Amino acid sequence: MSSTDTPTDTDTPETDTLETDTVREAMLEQLTGEFGDALVGSHLEPGIDLTIRVTAAAWADTAAFLKTGMGFAYFNFVSAIDWMPSPFGRDMDSQVDISIEGTEPKAAEEMTWGLAGGETRFQVLARVNDIVNHRAVTIKADVPEDSLTVPTWVGSYAGANWHEREAWEMFGINFAGHPGLRHIYLPGEFEGNPMRKDYPLLARRVKPWPGIVDVEAMPGDDEEDEIDGAEAAAGDATASADPADGGSQP
Amino acid sequence: MTDISDRQQLSYIAAQAADARVNLELETEGMTLNIGPQHPATHGTLRIVAKLDGEQVIAADPVMGYMHRGYEKLTEVRTYPQVTTLINRIDWLGSFANEVPFILAAEQLMEVEAPPRAQSIRTILFEMSRIANVVLFLGDMAVQVGAVTPVFFAFRDREHILNQIEAVTGGRFHPNFDRIGGLKDDLPAGWISETKQVMKKMRAFCDEIETLVLGNEIFQARTRGIGVIPADIGLQYGLSGANIRASGVDWDVRRDNPCGLAYDQVDWKVWTHPDGDSFSRFWVRLQETREATKIVDQLLDTIPAGPVMAKVPRIIKVPAGEAYVETENPLGVMGYYVVSKGDLVPYRVKIRSASFNNMSISPWLLKGVYVPDIITILASLYFILGDIDR
Numbered sequence: 001m002s003s004t005d006t007p008t009d010t011d012t013p014e015t016d017t018l019e020t021d022t023v024r025e026a027m028l029e030q031l032t033g034e035f036g037d038a039l040v041g042s043h044l045e046p047g048i049d050l051t052i053r054v055t056a057a058a059w060a061d062t063a064a065f066l067k068t069g070m071g072f073a074y075f076n077f078v079s080a081i082d083w084m085p086s087p088f089g090r091d092m093d094s095q096v097d098i099s100i101e102g103t104e105p106k107a108a109e110e111m112t113w114g115l116a117g118g119e120t121r122f123q124v125l126a127r128v129n130d131i132v133n134h135r136a137v138t139i140k141a142d143v144p145e146d147s148l149t150v151p152t153w154v155g156s157y158a159g160a161n162w163h164e165r166e167a168w169e170m171f172g173i174n175f176a177g178h179p180g181l182r183h184i185y186l187p188g189e190f191e192g193n194p195m196r197k198d199y200p201l202l203a204r205r206v207k208p209w210p211g212i213v214d215v216e217a218m219p220g221d222d223e224e225d226e227i228d229g230a231e232a233a234a235g236d237a238t239a240s241a242d243p244a245d246g247g248s249q250p
Numbered sequence: 251m252t253d254i255s256d257r258q259q260l261s262y263i264a265a266q267a268a269d270a271r272v273n274l275e276l277e278t279e280g281m282t283l284n285i286g287p288q289h290p291a292t293h294g295t296l297r298i299v300a301k302l303d304g305e306q307v308i309a310a311d312p313v314m315g316y317m318h319r320g321y322e323k324l325t326e327v328r329t330y331p332q333v334t335t336l337i338n339r340i341d342w343l344g345s346f347a348n349e350v351p352f353i354l355a356a357e358q359l360m361e362v363e364a365p366p367r368a369q370s371i372r373t374i375l376f377e378m379s380r381i382a383n384v385v386l387f388l389g390d391m392a393v394q395v396g397a398v399t400p401v402f403f404a405f406r407d408r409e410h411i412l413n414q415i416e417a418v419t420g421g422r423f424h425p426n427f428d429r430i431g432g433l434k435d436d437l438p439a440g441w442i443s444e445t446k447q448v449m450k451k452m453r454a455f456c457d458e459i460e461t462l463v464l465g466n467e468i469f470q471a472r473t474r475g476i477g478v479i480p481a482d483i484g485l486q487y488g489l490s491g492a493n494i495r496a497s498g499v500d501w502d503v504r505r506d507n508p509c510g511l512a513y514d515q516v517d518w519k520v521w522t523h524p525d526g527d528s529f530s531r532f533w534v535r536l537q538e539t540r541e542a543t544k545i546v547d548q549l550l551d552t553i554p555a556g557p558v559m560a561k562v563p564r565i566i567k568v569p570a571g572e573a574y575v576e577t578e579n580p581l582g583v584m585g586y587y588v589v590s591k592g593d594l595v596p597y598r599v600k601i602r603s604a605s606f607n608n609m610s611i612s613p614w615l616l617k618g619v620y621v622p623d624i625i626t627i628l629a630s631l632y633f634i635l636g637d638i639d640r
Contacts, residue, residue: 048358049574074501075488076576077607079600081589114572114589125587125600127574131485131501138574138587159487162610170322185315185639194323201327 021046023135027070028052031137034065041116041140051138053116059124059141060151060177066128067156072137074129075157078164080143080171083111084121086197120145122173126153126160149174170195262618265306280308285624287316296609296635300616300624307624310616312609317639325599330356330430330566333596337586338424340603341637344383344580346375346415349428352599354510355575355588356430359568364510366554368432373512374445374549375415375427376577377542381452382411383580384539387632388456391532392463394629395472400462407455410448417441430566432559442550449543456540464536473529477615477627480526487614488607491582492534493631497526503578511577516548528630535632567594581605581637605637 024044031052032039038061041053054062066072111121115138122143129136143150152175153160164175165184172193175181183190192199286297295316301309321340325333337352338345350372357363364372389404412422417438419425427434463469479489481497494501502520504513521537523530570592576585582604589598608631615631616624 051572073482073485075486075607076583076585077488077587077600077602079587081598081600112591114570127587127602131499131506134506157486157488158483158614159607159610162606183315185318187315194320201323 023133024050027135027137030070031062031065034069035062040142041118043115049136049138051115051140053118053123053140053142056141056144056150059139060153060155062139062141063126063128063153063156063160066137066139070130071132072128072130072135074131075153075159076127076129076136078124078126078153078160078167080167080173080195081114081123081125082121082171082195082197083113083118083123084197085111116140118142122148122171124150124167124173128157143173147174148172149176151176152178154178169193172196258614258617262306262308265618283621287313296633296638298612298616298624298628300621302621305620307616307619307621310613310624312612314609314635314638317635319640321640322599322601325596327595329594330568330596333599334426334428335424337601338426339636340601340640341383341579341581341584341605341634342423343386343634344379345421345423346419346425346427347379347383347577347579348584349426350376350511351575351577351579351584352586352588353428353430354577355573355586356566356568357510358573358575359571359588359590360430360562360566361569362431362560362562364432365557365560366512367436367556368558368560369510370512370515370549370553371418371433371437371558372428372510374546374553375418375425376511377546377549378411378415378445380542380580381539381546382408382415384535384542385411385452385455387535387629388459388463388532388539391626391629391632392459392469394625395469397463397466397469400459403455403458403462407451410451414441414445414448417444429559429562431562432557436558437553442553446547446550449547452543453540456536456543459536464533470529472623472626473527473532473630475525475527475529476623477528477619477630478526479611479615483614484526484611487611489582489611490604490607491578491580492531492538493582493608495520495522496530496534498522498524503576503583507576509575512549513545515552516545518545518548528626531630531632565594567592568596576602579604581632581634582608601640603637603640605633605635606640609633609638 021044024046027050028042028044035054035058038055038058039052040055043051118140120142123140124143126139127136128139141150150173152164154164155177161179162184164178165181167173168175168181169183169186170193186194281302283300283302284297285300287295297313297316299311299313300307321336324336328336333352334349337348340348385404385408389401392400415425416422418435418441419427421427479493479497481494481499484494484497484499500520500522504511505520508514518541521534521541523534568590570590572587572589574585574587576583583602584604585602587600587602588596591597612628612631615627619627
């Protein structure tokens with residue numbers, strides 16, 4: 001965090017971060033031993049979490065090994081991430097602001113990846129738990145750019161079925177061997193993959209973003225006084241939901 | 251995968267054999283039955299397309315998305331404090347509980363920890379959301395087997411809880427009270443003793459439901475041995491909450507990983523049931539509601555003094571990184587995988603909601619059951635449509 005408004009964190013707790021996290025290190029060792037070169041990246045945050053990255057070819061084998069070889073019987077979720085920064089500039093800039101105020105659209109940022117690295121635009125992301133020993137691991141895999149296909153997890157975890165349908169619909173990622181990739185949320189004739197970063201959020205394009213006002217200084221507010229108010233920090237910034245997005249209530 | 255369909259095929263064949271004589275005489279033929287989108291048992295707008303052979307379901311296919319609001323996309327254009335407004339509406343019966351895992355994930359990335367008082371009050375409100383939520387299930391489940399009275403008791407007594415939540419947060423359904431670094435406000439005066447009275451009323455409600463519903467012969471006939479989920483199948487589908495504990499799996503995130511919440515300071519018990527049928531799911535939820543009132547009672551006695559907000563900047567920028575935090579919500583495990591690039595807005599938020607996983611077992615579970623049992627099984631799985639569709 002480079003910004004200057006970092007608090008002098010007197011309240012930051014002495015976290016129980018262990019210097020060595022033997023449980024997760026042992027997990028990583030076992031996985032490295034099993035997959036060797038197919039395990040292309042890993043990130044271990046002692047006391048918090050373990051993330052590994054495998055090749056797309058080893059995606060299904062990873063699930064099978066975690067389930068039968070390591071006792072990760074609990075399926076948590078499968079999803080995906082689009083690492084390409086939005087071509088509409090920073091996410092909060094509405095297109096109307098650009099056309100009315102004449103601001104230059106910002107150049108798209110470079111693609112960067114998160115924990116355990118990455119090479120391709122799309123990554124699949126999954127998590128499984130070992131509920132007996134209270135362990136969990138997050139698994140990622142790069143999705144090949146040309147085919148956008150990874151093997152399905154349904155053979156190992158039957159519950160992956162719906163999650164993969166959702167990822168297919170929202171990101172356009174194919175899961176080879178899936179018993180029926182069809183729309184789960186969107187109508188059958190829907191075109192496009194809404195969760196991709198280059199899919200425009202229409203509500204933002206037709207209506208200026210009101211929320212940006214809330215994080216600017218309020219009238220009568222001392223602008224220097226940024227670290228001051230805990231309650232000011234949160235209290236004002238809860239904008240009412242944009243009606244176009246449709247909050248709901250039974 | 252194969253062993254699942256084998257098992258289902260066997261049970262289907264067995265049932266077919268039992269019905270063979272009747273079928274010969276009546277010459278039944280297949281039909282497709284549409285249940286919903288508007289049906290009281292679906293808690294929203296869920297449609298189930300069931301292919302029937304006589305009274306038996308051959309295949310059931312839930313159709314959802316009638317309430318899809320695209321929250322994962324919308325979080326990408328909202329600042330972190332604004333996201334709680336959205337995610338309040340995922341499971342609308344236990345709204346406060348939706349906010350907590352997201353806030354905890356953001357706090358983990360910012361390396362901020364809420365003060366002990368805020369953690370304690372968070373846990374109290376979290377458990378009160380659970381009671382407000384599950385109380386409706388306890389009443390509603392009885393409606394699905396034909397007993398209408400308990401649901402009125404449920405709505406009557408839920409009101410006490412909602413009043414207490416409203417007294418603290420100002421909102422009955424969508425409190426939007428949790429903040430990165432703590433809570434918006436402290437408790438109002440006199441709230442603690444009032445809440446204790448309410449907890450007594452809720453325990454009385456649980457006793458009432460127990461005598462009204464649990465021992466009822468019709469209720470038992472409709473739920474015992476119906477919709478049995480074996481533990482290994484439940485784990486594969488990622489079932490959580492009371493649904494998996496009713497299959498004999500002793501797993502509760504509150505006990506096993508109480509990050510940022512005060513469960514480790516309380517003496518409480520995780521309830522499980524070995525049967526895995528609709529009845530045991532009801533039974534486990536009833537016990538959990540009682541247990542929740544005890545957790546609240548104990549925490550009310552031990553709220554530490556001090557501030558309810560840690561020092562956080564007025565403009566919240568979350569450092570780049572990724573965090574996944576899950577909590578044991580009223581409907582089951584809810585988690586947020588937050589990817590931040592150091593901006594005002596999250597780069598990507600994966601919402602792992604409990605009902606989505608809980609419902610994904612329904613095509614497997616409904617195969618081979620009889621039509622009236624569809625309703626009781628769906629009711630016993632207890633889902634909220636907003637939690638499936640997000």
